[in-house]
Amino acid sequence: MERDINITLRFKLSIGETNLNEIVYGIKELRDGLMLQILEQILKSYDDLISERLSHTEVYPSKARKGLGRHVCKDDPTGRFCRGRKVYKRGYRQEPRKIATVFGELVLPIRTVSCRRCGARYSPLLSALKIGAYARKEMNFENEVIEAVIDTNYRRLIDGRSIDISLGGIHNIVVGSDIDDRFQEPVSAKDLLAIMADGTGVKQKEGQKGELRTVIGITKSGRVEPLGCFTNTPWSEVEKVIKERIKDNERYKIPFIYDGEPGLDTFLADMTQSQRCTWHGPRGLYHALWEDGLKKKESQADTDKVKQLIGIELPKEDFQILKEQDKEPVRIKYESSKAEIQELIKIFYEKGYQHGASYLEKLSERLFTNIELWLKTGVIAPKTTSLLERVFREIGRRLKKIAWGWSDAAVTNLSKMILIKQYSRDKWISYWKEKLGIKGNFNIRIVTVQI
Numbered sequence: 293m294e295r296d297i298n299i300t301l302r303f304k305l306s307i308g309e310t311n312l313n314e315i316v317y318g319i320k321e322l323r324d325g326l327m328l329q330i331l332e333q334i335l336k337s338y339d340d341l342i343s344e345r346l347s348h349t350e351v352y353p354s355k356a357r358k359g360l361g362r363h364v365c366k367d368d369p370t371g372r373f374c375r376g377r378k379v380y381k382r383g384y385r386q387e388p389r390k391i392a393t394v395f396g397e398l399v400l401p402i403r404t405v406s407c408r409r410c411g412a413r414y415s416p417l418l419s420a421l422k423i424g425a426y427a428r429k430e431m432n433f434e435n436e437v438i439e440a441v442i443d444t445n446y447r448r449l450i451d452g453r454s455i456d457i458s459l460g461g462i463h464n465i466v467v468g469s470d471i472d473d474r475f476q477e478p479v480s481a482k483d484l485l486a487i488m489a490d491g492t493g494v495k496q497k498e499g500q501k502g503e504l505r506t507v508i509g510i511t512k513s514g515r516v517e518p519l520g521c522f523t524n525t526p527w528s529e530v531e532k533v534i535k536e537r538i539k540d541n542e543r544y545k546i547p548f549i550y551d552g553e554p555g556l557d558t559f560l561a562d563m564t565q566s567q568r569c570t571w572h573g574p575r576g577l578y579h580a581l582w583e584d585g586l587k588k589k590e591s592q593a594d595t596d597k598v599k600q601l602i603g604i605e606l607p608k609e610d611f612q613i614l615k616e617q618d619k620e621p622v623r624i625k626y627e628s629s630k631a632e633i634q635e636l637i638k639i640f641y642e643k644g645y646q647h648g649a650s651y652l653e654k655l656s657e658r659l660f661t662n663i664e665l666w667l668k669t670g671v672i673a674p675k676t677t678s679l680l681e682r683v684f685r686e687i688g689r690r691l692k693k694i695a696w697g698w699s700d701a702a703v704t705n706l707s708k709m710i711l712i713k714q715y716s717r718d719k720w721i722s723y724w725k726e727k728l729g730i731k732g733n734f735n736i737r738i739v740t741v742q743i
């Protein structure tokens with residue numbers, strides 16, 4: 293079915309006085325109102341077409357009525373659907389339906405019909421549009437509210453349009469989202485370069501302090517893969533959920549990076565290889581040598597040396613893919629550092645420093661994990677959780693502005709949305725397309741615009 297919409301616009305301009313800004317401004321002011329009227333016209337026409345088909349069954353075969361006229365049988369206590377597809381037109385409802393849309397509030401007159409079979413009165417347009425009998429908003433609207441909340445500019449969305457939504461309404465949209473059930477598809481361990489986890493405090497209802505915990509993966513192509521957001525959830529519970537999502541984890545040992553949070557010492561221990569905090573190395577060695585009977589003065593030179601050897605500086609950026617020639621200086625430093633550590637272990641054994649030697653031996657296995665990975669793949673797996681800290685700052689900044697008094701579900705959902713929108717944009721877009729049911733059943737284009 294194809295139809296034309298005729299739009300007549302009228303403008304007045306003062307010749308010699310009008311500038312470009314004023315013209316653009318004037319047209320911009322038209323935008324939402326014009327869209328709203330176009331929408332109303334299309335819906336009225338759709339309504340007419342539907343009731344035409346349902347009421348003139350002598351013209352339209354049942355094939356032409358497919359998908360139309362679904363309604364519940366009159367007076368059926370079990371709520372069964374009626375098989376009748378013939379109706380009488382019964383004019384319009386007294387009250388038009390008000391629906392919040394992205395363009396503002398749509399006031400739509402709704403036609404009613406009565407079924408010739410069971411006598412039920414209903415509005416065939418509402419079921420054709422796949423909005424519930426009581427829906428007060430369309431999904432694009434929900435999409436825009438969520439986008440606006442994520443970008444912390446929801447005021448701008450609401451101001452200047454006849455959209456009436458309170459913070460409570462926004463809260464309900466966020467909590468009602470199915471985001472927490474979605475994005476649970478398995479992630480293959482072989483695509484992951486590293487896993488990071490950390491927690492941060494968030495303000496919740498009545499000023500209570502909550503804890504937001506986030507786990508992310510970094511893929512071999514250097515992308516952030518959100519693995520999960522949790523609010524006030526024990527790490528053991530978080531671990532269970534993450535484990536379920538990661539496939540093939542027994543075959544690949546992924547480095548796990550965290551910032552010394554005690555609850556994370558054994559997190560994912562059977563599937564990851566934790567990167568030792570490089571800061572702790574020299575301190576631990578001092579302690580081990582002390583057990584071997586060395587005073588601080590006597591071990592100082594060796595611990596300083598280790599400190600210097602493991603201080604291989606990776607580029608400052610959080611993570612990125614680097615060129616081959618940038619690797620060379622790091623490779624040279626890494627190889628000589630590793631050799632010197634081996635040499636030091638040998639010396640310790642010779643001198644009988646058993647504790648110091650075995651400590652350093654163990655340390656050396658883990659100490660260069662990130663550098664080895666970086667040399668192998670060219671993607672920097674950070675020594676610290678600075679990437680996660682940045683993610684948290686982004687989440688925190690938004691939560692602070694909008695999340696006062698928010699429940700666990702809202703904090704969890706919102707952080708998940710922020711992460712996915714920011715770092716998995718393609719998935720975010722297809723999630724919304726699916727939710728909106730966009731399948732190519734409606735196309736509209738501009739045919740001519742002329743004076």
Ligand SMILES: [Zn+2]
Pocket residue numbers: 363364365366374375376407408409410411412
């Ligand atoms: Zn019926």
